[in-house]
Amino acid sequence: MLNTEIVIINKNQPEKDKIERAAKIIKKGGLVAFPTETVYGLGGNALDGEAAKKIYVAKGRPQDNPLIVHIADITQLDQLVKEIPKRTHILMDKFWPGPLTIIFYKRDIVPFGTTGGLDTVAVRMPAHPVALELIKAAGVPIAAPSANISGRPSPVHARDVVEDLEGKIEMILDGGVSTVGAESTVLDVSEKIPLILRPGGVTREELKSILGQVNLDPGLAPDAVPRSPGQKYRHYAPKAQMIVVEGSIENQIKTISELAKRYSTKGFKVGIMATAQSRYKYTHGHIISVGDRAAPMTISSNLFTILRKFDRLAVDKILVESIPKDGIGLAVMNRLYKAAGYNVLKV
Numbered sequence: 001m002l003n004t005e006i007v008i009i010n011k012n013q014p015e016k017d018k019i020e021r022a023a024k025i026i027k028k029g030g031l032v033a034f035p036t037e038t039v040y041g042l043g044g045n046a047l048d049g050e051a052a053k054k055i056y057v058a059k060g061r062p063q064d065n066p067l068i069v070h071i072a073d074i075t076q077l078d079q080l081v082k083e084i085p086k087r088t089h090i091l092m093d094k095f096w097p098g099p100l101t102i103i104f105y106k107r108d109i110v111p112f113g114t115t116g117g118l119d120t121v122a123v124r125m126p127a128h129p130v131a132l133e134l135i136k137a138a139g140v141p142i143a144a145p146s147a148n149i150s151g152r153p154s155p156v157h158a159r160d161v162v163e164d165l166e167g168k169i170e171m172i173l174d175g176g177v178s179t180v181g182a183e184s185t186v187l188d189v190s191e192k193i194p195l196i197l198r199p200g201g202v203t204r205e206e207l208k209s210i211l212g213q214v215n216l217d218p219g220l221a222p223d224a225v226p227r228s229p230g231q232k233y234r235h236y237a238p239k240a241q242m243i244v245v246e247g248s249i250e251n252q253i254k255t256i257s258e259l260a261k262r263y264s265t266k267g268f269k270v271g272i273m274a275t276a277q278s279r280y281k282y283t284h285g286h287i288i289s290v291g292d293r294a295a296p297m298t299i300s301s302n303l304f305t306i307l308r309k310f311d312r313l314a315v316d317k318i319l320v321e322s323i324p325k326d327g328i329g330l331a332v333m334n335r336l337y338k339a340a341g342y343n344v345l346k347v
Ligand code: TXA
Pocket: 036, 038, 039, 040, 041, 042, 065, 066, 067, 068, 099, 101, 103, 115, 118, 120, 121, 122, 126, 144, 145, 146, 147, 182, 183, 184, 185, 186, 197, 198, 227, 228, 229, 230, 231
């Protein structure tokens, strides 16, 4: 059991002494959870295979699920990767720092422990002052998966990290809420047409506007075999049984209302993940609005917090409205499907 120090840090102007203390832990091979714009990351020295091992142990993460390596400066990339394909320059210019992760062929300096045994490495530059300052002060790239126990909803508050990892890591930097919610978009540029392995904070439409064509990993479809190893595990899952209801909004409301009534009558504790527009239409169950349909970023932002909240409320069933799969909606629906174990009801 470690004594996990929780350090509140200024999001916009991180205090130097706090950053230095956290960086020292990373340099010594220890683990520090820190905020990024997407979710909190569980950081260790990306060039240290032993640190990577500790990350897997702390999270209870399967060893073949590779970590994302975070950099603070574009010059750090040369050290990590064999070549930088031409078209990635424009992507990095446009979206870094930001929620885009790009897959490259790795150099020997990146241990297989970090890449889950793959000869490729995923790299991103986070858009968060605390993350950037920490990487700079550590003087090494930082490997960081989301700072949750494997399979649980990703953490967007320091308290979520405390809930999952207290006693397992050296430090948690509390820099307030992570605003994007959905994790970074993972992009494979090795094929003629770049492939989205995981939809995320940078939308498919944004990538298309730069690259022309972008495909979605066919593995993202329910029951397919995905190429991004992390995608094959059940993820983001609350403890309750979860049903995602898809169809016209009128049909969604009608079906969820009926199910909520039926389950409540049977004695189940029901949670409904509604939206600002629909929350008042329901009469049974614990109803929570996840955000505004007209501003789907708010839904991405709140999603994981609401999933954790339903856990705390100890509901038996969670009934979830769906939103259109465009823009950030693609990432939101991907997370909802996975959280529900692809339990989707079309109405
Ligand atoms: O927004 C984010 O990306 C957050 C913050 C902390 O940066 N990190 C994050 O890490 O979501 P994680 O470990 O929860 O998800 C990493 C995803 C997994 O789906 C993993 O399989 C994929 O990236 N990935 C990592 N390296 C890869 C590689 N070499 N090839 C294919 N997929 C890779």
